[in-house]
Amino acid sequence: xxxxxxxxxxxxxxxxxxxxxxxxxxxxxxxxxxxxxxxxxxxxxxxxxxxxxxxxxxxxxxxxxxxxxxxxxxxxxxxxxxxxxxxxxxxxxxxxxxxxxxxxxxxxxxxxxxxxxxxxxxxxxxxxxxxxxxxxxxxxxxxxxxxxxxxxxxxxxxxxxxxxxxxxxxxxxxxxxxxxxxxxxxxxxxxxxxxxxxxxxxxxxxxxxxxxxxxxxxxxxxxxxxxxxxxxxxxxxxxxxxxxxxxxxxxxxxxxxxxxxxxxxxxxxx
Amino acid sequence: xxxxxxxxxxxxxxxxxxxxxxxxxxxxxxxxxxxxxxxxxxxxxxxxxxxxxxxxxxxxxxxxxxxxxxxxxxxxxxxxxxxxxxxxxxxxxxxxxxxxxxxxxxxxxxxxxxxxxxxxxxxxxxxxxxxxxxxxxxxxxxxxxxxxxxxxxxxxxxxxxxxxxxxxxxxxxxxxxxxxxxxxxxxxxxxxxxxxxxxxxxxxxxxxxxxxxxxxxxxxxxxxxxxxxxxxxxxxxxxxxxxxxxxxxxxxxxxxxxxxxxxxxxxxxxxxxxxxxxxxxxxxxxxxxxxxxxxxxxxxxxxxxxxxxxxxxxxxxxxxxxx
Numbered sequence: 001x002x003x004x005x006x007x008x009x010x011x012x013x014x015x016x017x018x019x020x021x022x023x024x025x026x027x028x029x030x031x032x033x034x035x036x037x038x039x040x041x042x043x044x045x046x047x048x049x050x051x052x053x054x055x056x057x058x059x060x061x062x063x064x065x066x067x068x069x070x071x072x073x074x075x076x077x078x079x080x081x082x083x084x085x086x087x088x089x090x091x092x093x094x095x096x097x098x099x100x101x102x103x104x105x106x107x108x109x110x111x112x113x114x115x116x117x118x119x120x121x122x123x124x125x126x127x128x129x130x131x132x133x134x135x136x137x138x139x140x141x142x143x144x145x146x147x148x149x150x151x152x153x154x155x156x157x158x159x160x161x162x163x164x165x166x167x168x169x170x171x172x173x174x175x176x177x178x179x180x181x182x183x184x185x186x187x188x189x190x191x192x193x194x195x196x197x198x199x200x201x202x203x204x205x206x207x208x209x210x211x212x213x214x215x216x217x218x219x220x221x222x223x224x225x226x227x228x229x230x231x232x233x234x235x236x237x238x239x240x241x242x243x244x245x246x247x248x249x250x251x252x253x254x255x256x257x258x259x260x261x262x263x264x265x266x267x268x269x270x
Numbered sequence: 271x272x273x274x275x276x277x278x279x280x281x282x283x284x285x286x287x288x289x290x291x292x293x294x295x296x297x298x299x300x301x302x303x304x305x306x307x308x309x310x311x312x313x314x315x316x317x318x319x320x321x322x323x324x325x326x327x328x329x330x331x332x333x334x335x336x337x338x339x340x341x342x343x344x345x346x347x348x349x350x351x352x353x354x355x356x357x358x359x360x361x362x363x364x365x366x367x368x369x370x371x372x373x374x375x376x377x378x379x380x381x382x383x384x385x386x387x388x389x390x391x392x393x394x395x396x397x398x399x400x401x402x403x404x405x406x407x408x409x410x411x412x413x414x415x416x417x418x419x420x421x422x423x424x425x426x427x428x429x430x431x432x433x434x435x436x437x438x439x440x441x442x443x444x445x446x447x448x449x450x451x452x453x454x455x456x457x458x459x460x461x462x463x464x465x466x467x468x469x470x471x472x473x474x475x476x477x478x479x480x481x482x483x484x485x486x487x488x489x490x491x492x493x494x495x496x497x498x499x500x501x502x503x504x505x506x507x508x509x510x511x512x513x514x515x516x517x518x519x520x521x522x523x524x525x526x527x528x529x530x531x532x533x534x535x536x537x538x539x540x541x542x543x544x545x546x547x548x549x550x551x552x553x554x555x556x557x558x559x560x561x562x563x564x565x566x567x568x569x570x571x572x573x574x575x576x577x578x579x580x581x582x583x584x585x586x587x588x589x590x591x592x593x
Contacts, residue, residue, distance in 0.1 A: 057319075057322055057323070060319055061319050061322075061323060065318075065319075088322060088323075089322055089323045089324055090323075090324075093323065093324030093326065093355075093356075093357075094321065094322050094323045094324035094325075094355055095321055095322055095324075095354070095355040096322070098318070098321050098322050098355075099322040099323075102318055102322060
């Protein structure tokens with residue numbers, strides 16, 4: 001069973017990429033489980049025809065943990081992809097990180113964590129211990145960073161490298177950086193810049209995803225590009241990504257950069 | 271300590287365990303003083319779900335239940351977990367009208383010791399009092415409610431004050447009614463249990479202009495010094511009181527004169543310099559011989575307060591020497 005996690009700056013395209021990746025992987029014949037780890041609970045929406053599925057934490061709050069069953073939290077969407085949303089508190093209160101920990105404990109108890117590939121789609125930056133849960137022992141072993149060529153999204157990706165570096169130092173840890181995915185903003189030399197960033201943090205660029213209007217169109221139609229426009233060039237990009245993810249063997253411990261080095265890198269590709 | 275405000279209810283905002291262990295401790299130490307106390311402590315009983323989604327709702331519901339019992343005041347104590355997740359306890363307390371709902375910040379991980387928590391609580395409670403017209407009496411500040419000899423020590427201090435014609439205003443906080451808090455600022459003098467309460471003493475001085483004596487009278491030399499400090503602060507002639515106390519001191523030394531010349535040694539449980547010093551002073555006054563081979567006699571963990579404290583200690587020494 002392969003377990004992968006996608007991390008990256010908020011709004012960079014993790015959920016879009018995860019959903020399309022899951023869709024592509026399922027079409028290639030794999031049994032897929034996608035788990036949204038974000039109190040915004042919108043990771044799996046494009047796989048569920050626009051429906052926001054009930055979240056694990058809401059179910060726990062309403063029924064109490066003993067009253068929740070797997071059927072309450074696992075929903076089947078496009079092409080058989082199974083979907084789970086961890087959920088969490090409203091903005092401004094509570095502790096979303098603890099919600100992620102509680103969700104994982106429940107899914108373990110249910111024996112839900114099965115399939116050919118589990119895709120963990122994790123919110124924005126790694127803000128606290130709870131959001132590093134997918135990287136803990138027994139969960140995701142392969143972490144993909146989603147970034148554009150913008151300095152701030154590279155900075156966020158670099159920050160996540162620090163978490164991966166720290167966690168992979170633990171004796172029993174098998175969590176590694178599997179690669180960098182560039183979700184482009186169509187800047188000049190963007191692919192080269194991100195490829196060079198990946199190299200400098202001791203990894204590699206796994207896929208360059210061009211910015212394409214069809215992604216927004218698909219989203220407005222509440223579908224992944226794979227479902228909405230399967231014959232498009234963009235759909236093929238996601239299928240290529242799926243192949244590369246399945247065939248990837250380059251897993252490393254990242255070497256995070258200092259902010260000065262990041263800025264120098266960005267300037268090089270101006 | 272807030273549970274010693276008789277008609278008030280203390281809410282601990284956090285999981286049950288935080289309340290339980292305090293309840294147990296207060297109940298058990300009360301039994302030592304021959305009192306059955308069921309401290310009025312209520313937990314908001316936070317569960318994991320409350321932690322994830324925020325605990326303010328649980329606090330609100332608990333306040334509803336508690337206020338329905340018409341207490342004189344409600345004290346809300348915070349715990350580590352609610353400060354970690356950022357529950358706005360102050361806001362929830364402040365949104366209540368009618369009965370005073372006072373927040374006391376007591377989350378341990380934010381630093382500060384047990385004593386800091388006690389001082390914070392005393393200061394928060396003092397905030398319930400307004401400056402008042404003087405009544406010429408003396409407050410006792412910061413008694414150790416968990417102390418075995420709390421009432422004996424209080425009786426001793428009351429006795430010494432009475433020698434100077436002074437009377438106790440309120441015990442802040444021991445078995446206190448909410449209504450009595452209002453007279454806190456009317457006292458002419460505050461007596462602090464010990465110097466760790468000086469931050470509270472300073473706060474009260476700033477707020478109400480009340481001077482303070484920083485500690486109870488310790489050991490054989492403490493009482494006369496105490497009388498002189500109190501008399502000085504209140505502009506009273508201390509001579510008659512000091513004469514009476516010195517007579518009492520001589521009488522005590524006479525009562526235990528049979529111990530003179532005995533060899534004793536100290537095996538203190540804690541390296542408390544004040545307690546050791548007090549024991550040495552007493553030994554010297556009785557002409558006891560402190561020698562390594564002497565009979566071991568107890569040095570109390572809290573130094574003896576006043577002449578009655580000294581007498582109790584000497585009874586224990588006599589028992590040890592005669593054993």
